[in-house]
Amino acid sequence: xxxxxxxxxxxxxxxxxxxxxxxxxxxxxxxxxxxxxxxxxxxxxxxxxxxxxxxxxxxxxxxxxxxxxxxxxxxxxxxxxxxxxxxxxxxxxxxxxxxxxxxxxxxxxxxxxxxxxxxxxxxxxxxxxxxxxxxxxxxxxxxxxxxxxxxxxxxxxxxxxxxxxxxxxxxxxxxxxxxxxxxxxxxxxxxxxxxxxxxxxxxxxxxxxxxxxxxxxxxxxxxxxxxxxxxxxxxxxxxxxxxxxxxxxxxxxxxxxxxxxxxxxxxxxxxxxxxxxxxxxxxxxxxxxxxxxxxxxxxxxxxxxxxxxxxxxxxxxxxxxxxxxxxxxxxxxxxxxxxxxxxxxxxxxxxxxxxxxxxxxxxx
Amino acid sequence: xxxxxxxxxxxxxxxxxxxxxxxxxxxxxxxxxxxxxxxxxxxxxxxxxxxxxxxxxxxxxxxxxxxxxxxxxxxxxxxxxxxxxxxxxxxxxxxxxxxxxxxxxxxxxxxxxxxxxxxxxxxxxxxxxxxxxxxxxxxxxxxxxxxxxxxxxxxxxxxxxxxxxxxxxxxxxxxxxxxxxxxxxxxxxxxxxxxxxxxxxxxxxxxxxxxxxxxxxxxxxxxxxxxxxxxxxxxxxxxxxxxxxxxxxxxxxxxxxxxxxxxxxxxxxxxxxxxxxxxxxxxxxxxxxxxxxxxxxxxxxxxxxxxxxxxxxxxxxxxxxxxxxxxxxxxxxxxxxxxxxxxxxxxxxxxxxxxxxxxxxxxxxxxxxxxxxxxxxxxxxxxxxxxxxxxxxxxxxxxxxxxxxxxxxxxxxxxxxxxxxxxxxxxxxxxxxxxxxxxxxxxxxxxxxxxxxxxxxxxxxxxxxxxxxxxxxxxxxxxxxxxxxxxxxxxxxxxxxxxxxxxxxxxxx
Numbered sequence: 001x002x003x004x005x006x007x008x009x010x011x012x013x014x015x016x017x018x019x020x021x022x023x024x025x026x027x028x029x030x031x032x033x034x035x036x037x038x039x040x041x042x043x044x045x046x047x048x049x050x051x052x053x054x055x056x057x058x059x060x061x062x063x064x065x066x067x068x069x070x071x072x073x074x075x076x077x078x079x080x081x082x083x084x085x086x087x088x089x090x091x092x093x094x095x096x097x098x099x100x101x102x103x104x105x106x107x108x109x110x111x112x113x114x115x116x117x118x119x120x121x122x123x124x125x126x127x128x129x130x131x132x133x134x135x136x137x138x139x140x141x142x143x144x145x146x147x148x149x150x151x152x153x154x155x156x157x158x159x160x161x162x163x164x165x166x167x168x169x170x171x172x173x174x175x176x177x178x179x180x181x182x183x184x185x186x187x188x189x190x191x192x193x194x195x196x197x198x199x200x201x202x203x204x205x206x207x208x209x210x211x212x213x214x215x216x217x218x219x220x221x222x223x224x225x226x227x228x229x230x231x232x233x234x235x236x237x238x239x240x241x242x243x244x245x246x247x248x249x250x251x252x253x254x255x256x257x258x259x260x261x262x263x264x265x266x267x268x269x270x271x272x273x274x275x276x277x278x279x280x281x282x283x284x285x286x287x288x289x290x291x292x293x294x295x296x297x298x299x300x301x302x303x304x305x306x307x308x309x310x311x312x313x314x315x316x317x318x319x320x321x322x323x324x325x326x327x328x329x330x331x332x333x334x335x336x337x338x339x340x341x342x343x344x345x346x347x348x349x350x351x352x353x354x355x356x357x358x359x360x361x362x363x364x
Numbered sequence: 365x366x367x368x369x370x371x372x373x374x375x376x377x378x379x380x381x382x383x384x385x386x387x388x389x390x391x392x393x394x395x396x397x398x399x400x401x402x403x404x405x406x407x408x409x410x411x412x413x414x415x416x417x418x419x420x421x422x423x424x425x426x427x428x429x430x431x432x433x434x435x436x437x438x439x440x441x442x443x444x445x446x447x448x449x450x451x452x453x454x455x456x457x458x459x460x461x462x463x464x465x466x467x468x469x470x471x472x473x474x475x476x477x478x479x480x481x482x483x484x485x486x487x488x489x490x491x492x493x494x495x496x497x498x499x500x501x502x503x504x505x506x507x508x509x510x511x512x513x514x515x516x517x518x519x520x521x522x523x524x525x526x527x528x529x530x531x532x533x534x535x536x537x538x539x540x541x542x543x544x545x546x547x548x549x550x551x552x553x554x555x556x557x558x559x560x561x562x563x564x565x566x567x568x569x570x571x572x573x574x575x576x577x578x579x580x581x582x583x584x585x586x587x588x589x590x591x592x593x594x595x596x597x598x599x600x601x602x603x604x605x606x607x608x609x610x611x612x613x614x615x616x617x618x619x620x621x622x623x624x625x626x627x628x629x630x631x632x633x634x635x636x637x638x639x640x641x642x643x644x645x646x647x648x649x650x651x652x653x654x655x656x657x658x659x660x661x662x663x664x665x666x667x668x669x670x671x672x673x674x675x676x677x678x679x680x681x682x683x684x685x686x687x688x689x690x691x692x693x694x695x696x697x698x699x700x701x702x703x704x705x706x707x708x709x710x711x712x713x714x715x716x717x718x719x720x721x722x723x724x725x726x727x728x729x730x731x732x733x734x735x736x737x738x739x740x741x742x743x744x745x746x747x748x749x750x751x752x753x754x755x756x757x758x759x760x761x762x763x764x765x766x767x768x769x770x771x772x773x774x775x776x777x778x779x780x781x782x783x784x785x786x787x788x789x790x791x792x793x794x795x796x797x798x799x800x801x802x803x804x805x806x807x808x809x810x811x812x813x814x815x816x817x818x819x820x821x822x823x824x825x826x827x828x829x830x831x832x833x834x835x836x837x838x839x840x841x842x843x844x845x846x847x848x849x850x851x852x853x854x855x856x857x858x859x860x861x862x863x864x865x866x867x868x869x870x871x872x873x
Contacts, residue, residue, distance in 0.1 A: 336807060349537060
């Protein structure tokens with residue numbers, strides 16, 4: 001991988017990187033089983049694709065949906081999900097990316113980790129909570145574009161959930177990253193609701209499928225950088241807010257690897273079940289072909305989608321904050337600590353540990 | 365076929381045995397691995413205050429230890445200079461109102477016996493090779509048996525009780541302490557035969573505070589043996605090694621009361637020394653693993669609390685998790701809460717040790733507190749060591765203020781009152797910072813308490829071993845490894861260090 005002048009103030013690089021993305025079917029609430037399953041999938045993907053970077057979906061310890069079991073899926077920032085990503089990165093000598101609901105200080109975040117083989121860690125907290133995720137976590141504030149030493153110090157953008165569809169994400173990363181990566185856990189509209197809702201819900205579901213199929217290519221063209229996205233698939237049954245009827249639906253994200261022109265190099269759709277894909281992408285100076293519009297969302301979202309998201313987020317944020325104030329979240333029984341969002345290389349025996357106190361004095 | 369158990373504990377001494385007994389008694393299948401063959405010695409202060417003896421009783425090891433005829437010491441004597449003397453009884457911890465000082469060869473053997481009696485499978489001469497992981501959790505260990513053959517054993521919980529140079533700590537990534545403080549004092553000690561055996565003096569734990577030097581005498585085991593210990597500045601250890609007799613005579617000359625007490629001692633053993641005693645806290649819990657005893661936390665031996673805290677941490681851990689082993693999430697939460705509880709238990713004595721290890725004369729207010737307390741034989745200052753009360757409880761702010769006022773009014777030394785007040789104000793600030801930390805109760809706080817924690821700590825150094833010994837490098841890694849690259853250092857350096865330790869331990873024996 002060689003260096004050459006880029007379009008931004010940062011030095012950009014050129015080179016080719018083999019990327020693998022894992023599409024996973026995970027059970028809500030079953031954190032330990034899910035992590036074991038993920039480990040198997042990652043090892044399998046590495047055996048087959050020999051990647052330098054392998055990514056798994058966001059919230060991969062458990063799908064973050066509205067389910068009572070979700071109250072118990074958050075783990076400390078240095079808990080088992082982080083250990084899994086960190087250890088596999090070291091052992092397999094690759095960069096491993098994956099997400100989980102992380103307990104950091106006194107909040108939960110949907111955190112996505114890029115773990116490097118030399119012990120470097122890059123953490124990104126989702127900056128916009130999703131419709132369902134707002135029931136479980138707070139929004140983060142970091143810029144999500146770490147430089148990844150194992151990829152030739154390339155600036156890599158990280159996006160999860162609704163960050164993928166938001167124009168602000170494109171602005172945050174525009175001309176600043178050479179690869180965009182991250183994951184999705186995207187429940188669709190209910191499939192079990194009867195008339196008069198059924199046709200409407202079916203239509204919205206079809207729109208979501210199309211929207212998420214096109215999304216990685218759209219983002220690649222807007223950023224002018226290759227994109228790798230990993231999604232959760234399968235069916236889930238959610239608790240519908242302020243209603244008794246359950247919300248049975250599918251997770252509809254796609255797992256794709258796309259080059260900087262938006263061409264799909266490898267793909268798994270929601271109906272393909274779980275598996276993994278691999279492709280080689282070229283890292284180079286960003287060459288956006290599509291403009292960033294003044295709209296809030298990159299794709300065109302239906303009114304129903306926007307209204308549903310707004311209502312669910314309102315309900316979720318109220319629920320999360322009220323329970324937090326009343327200390328009703330089960331994770332609040334865990335002593336709180338945090339890691340820095342950027343951690344340097346180090347010996348595996350002497351990793352920085354999550355501590356409490358001011359971040360400025362935290363182990364790096 | 366791989367073996368399975370509920371809990372695998374690495375290390376079968378104080379903390380390991382203390383954890384193994386309640387777990388095995390609760391019906392858990394417990395396997396304990398230890399690289400030593402018992403009886404085996406260990407560098408230690410050897411002293412157990414009533415709370416420590418009580419822990420031995422809880423484990424079920426006390427009867428066996430008492431069978432070795434140790435001296436039970438129900439008295440403690442603090443002697444500050446030549447004028448102040450306080451003698452009081454220890455406050456009872458449960459049914460125990462005496463101290464014991466038992467060589468580790470005897471004590472650790474009884475602990476292993478107790479663990480076996482409770483049903484734990486203790487395997488001697490078994491060495492940990494690595495921790496096994498699954499789904500981000502510690503899932504067991506690989507160990508080498510006495511023949512060197514390696515085996516895997518899977519467990520719901522991996523417990524590291526393998527001391528300051530804990531291999532488990534390095535395997536779980538927690539070897540580097542997140543908080544540490546350098547010791548100011550070194551230990552120089554020897555055993556002798558006590559002519560006062562059978563008298564009250566022969567059943568009293570002595571502390572001699574003379575200038576900036578500390579002297580101790582502990583009636584020991586078997587009856588008639590006593591441990592004599594000086595804690596001067598850490599640098600003095602070099603002098604003690606170079607000229608043992610000269611150093612000993614010099615220390616006795618500046619400790620006339622201790623010289624008087626040890627007069628007539630016979631059968632003196634050679635001097636033993638150590639000055640590598642920086643205190644530290646390591647992250648001690650994680651998914652499926654926990655570090656107990658010195659593996660997770662070590663405090664300055666000047667206050668002799670290490671043994672009690674090791675057993676306490678093992679026992680409390682076992683009681684916290686015995687019913688949760690089948691629920692990984694609840695188990696991990698309980699482990700983290702246990703770590704929080706351990707810190708709350710140990711932070712006051714950690715700071716007490718940091719203060720005591722300062723090489724300074726006894727603060728005047730403290731001397732006055734000792735003087736005033738000497739008017740009654742009831743348990744009081746001994747609680748600092750007996751752990752019946754914490755340092756902030758024993759040295760309350762009104763009491764410190766009273767001590768300062770008395771020191772200024774009495775004015776026995778040549779030091780100006782202003783200097784006494786300045787020093788007391790500095791100490792008071794430290795006490796306030798400690799109280800603030802205890803009140804805030806942060807988890808794994810890495811914020812140093814100024815005045816208590818000393819800079820440039822030297823906790824045990826990690827010596828790299830072969831990286832991921834049984835992990836096959838990825839094809840890419842093999843491809844990209846440059847020709848002629850030598851493998852990472854193997855266990856050689858560490859083994860050499862361990863051999864050195866073993867020699868030290870043999871010397872102690």
